[in-house]
Amino acid sequence: MSETVAERSALTEQETHLSESPSAVPGTQRPGGRTAKVRRAVLDATEDALAASGFHTLNMDQIAAAAGVGKTTVYRRWGSPVGLVADLLHDMAEQSLPAADTGSLAGDLRANAGLVHRTLTDPRMGAVFRAVIAAAACDEECARALHGFYRTRLEEWAPVAARAEVRGELPAGTDALELLRAVSAPLYYRFAVTREELTSADAERAVAAALAAAAAGAFRTAATDRPSATD
Numbered sequence: 001m002s003e004t005v006a007e008r009s010a011l012t013e014q015e016t017h018l019s020e021s022p023s024a025v026p027g028t029q030r031p032g033g034r035t036a037k038v039r040r041a042v043l044d045a046t047e048d049a050l051a052a053s054g055f056h057t058l059n060m061d062q063i064a065a066a067a068g069v070g071k072t073t074v075y076r077r078w079g080s081p082v083g084l085v086a087d088l089l090h091d092m093a094e095q096s097l098p099a100a101d102t103g104s105l106a107g108d109l110r111a112n113a114g115l116v117h118r119t120l121t122d123p124r125m126g127a128v129f130r131a132v133i134a135a136a137a138c139d140e141e142c143a144r145a146l147h148g149f150y151r152t153r154l155e156e157w158a159p160v161a162a163r164a165e166v167r168g169e170l171p172a173g174t175d176a177l178e179l180l181r182a183v184s185a186p187l188y189y190r191f192a193v194t195r196e197e198l199t200s201a202d203a204e205r206a207v208a209a210a211l212a213a214a215a216a217g218a219f220r221t222a223a224t225d226r227p228s229a230t231d
Contacts, residue, residue: 041067094152099112104169106211108163116184116203158176161174
């Protein structure tokens, strides 16, 4: 019993220290030790709540209770449900799998499409993404956080285009981010807009279309499209 009280006392002391620390934009701190455990518990509880019932029912008191953390800590550290979602997206970007390097552009893009497909069709993560996309549609801070998440992921995968150019698989000056967007956009359209079933065939079709468009020069940057002075 004394051990339980001691552990609880230590956690409360850590929460108090966290609560009294200077505020920061959610997701910008990289806490360690006990503070990291508090953050992990809160973000896991946030993800659970989003998966279960979406963004609009996200309740700070319930998140604190589910995480076993004091309400003061949650309110001061994250501020609002939007702050929780923003930090969760930041954490998800950091925890995402690294980009593939299969040795070919087609293989890399298939790996990218496969990752998107698996994520969106996973019962839990699909529900989480529906929730954060819905939140971003009606809240500017959530929209910025979601943009940051996807920007991080796109930049993580951008080297696949540079390697493909070196291998002669892409025209010079191909915009890597536009190429990657072309792969994932059809999948997100089915997932979030038309709410159609998302299949592996859809992922393969998106890759084939992106490869064809890239080969035709559709994703070359404006600078590389301009005629030279000698043309």
